[in-house]
Amino acid sequence: MIVNDLLPRLNDLQRQFGYLPLSELTSLAAETGVSMAEITSTATFYSGFRTQPGGKYLIRVCIGAACHVKGAEKVYDAFRRELAITGEDDTSADRLFTVSKAACLGCCMLAVAVQIENHIFGWVEPATVADVIRDFLHAKAEELAAAQEGRASADPTDASAEVCVCRCSSCRAAGAEKVWQSLHREAGRYGLPVHLREVSCTGKSYRAPEVTIHSAG
Numbered sequence: 324m325i326v327n328d329l330l331p332r333l334n335d336l337q338r339q340f341g342y343l344p345l346s347e348l349t350s351l352a353a354e355t356g357v358s359m360a361e362i363t364s365t366a367t368f369y370s371g372f373r374t375q376p377g378g379k380y381l382i383r384v385c386i387g388a389a390c391h392v393k394g395a396e397k398v399y400d401a402f403r404r405e406l407a408i409t410g411e412d413d414t415s416a417d418r419l420f421t422v423s424k425a426a427c428l429g430c431c432m433l434a435v436a437v438q439i440e441n442h443i444f445g446w447v448e449p450a451t452v453a454d455v456i457r458d459f460l461h462a463k464a465e466e467l468a469a470a471q472e473g474r475a476s477a478d479p480t481d482a483s484a485e486v487c488v489c490r491c492s493s494c495r496a497a498g499a500e501k502v503w504q505s506l507h508r509e510a511g512r513y514g515l516p517v518h519l520r521e522v523s524c525t526g527k528s529y530r531a532p533e534v535t536i537h538s539a540g
């Protein structure tokens with residue numbers, strides 16, 4: 324087996340486990356006859372592979388051109404400092420957050436932009452990283468609460484109205500996630516016959532977060 328054949332196998336393991344467990348690499352070596360030395364040197368050569376498990380949540384600080392100009396490196400350093408991550412580590416001691424750099428997130432007008440899971444935060448500065456982490460954890464708690472309190476009508480044919488929420492980058496940065504979770508929670512709480520639908524950018528991000536309501540019939 325040559326390196327080009329090895330990479331897809333390593334990619335599969337990375338996708339499955341989120342990193343490359345040593346036990347899996349050992350099995351791969353036994354199965355393919357490729358030496359462990361060659362497998363580990365390939366795994367460590369490509370920065371996309373992890374040899375240690377990452378945190379529960381991945382913080383991606385955009386270092387694309389627009390964000391770089393606005394101080395993305397300082398924001399990246401501030402996240403590491405806030406989470407007490409030092410040296411070669413990229414993950415907080417409680418394994419809650421991994422901090423990484425990312426290419427353009429596609430919302431340059433929000434520079435410096437930061438993504439944590441499906442949440443986008445805009446205009447992040449070193450002084451606001453603690454707020455970003457706090458807001459993200461708060462949003463996760465809200466999502467959990469919304470899931471526990473029930474969902475709006477799952478069947479569109481039962482609904483008397485359709486509520487469309489844009490969850491693209493600009494709308495996310497303007498609070499679309501909170502709107503989406505609140506709509507789910509309130510519709511579930513009052514048993515409203517509405518169908519909630521996620522839509523992509525409607526081109527009206529100047530009034531983000533964008534929500535439109537269509538009555539049925």
Ligand code: FES
Binds near residue numbers: 391426428
């Ligand atoms: S350069 Fe950061 S979002 Fe585009």
Ligand code: FES
Binds near residue numbers: 489491492523526533
């Ligand atoms: S990102 Fe929501 S309308 Fe464009």
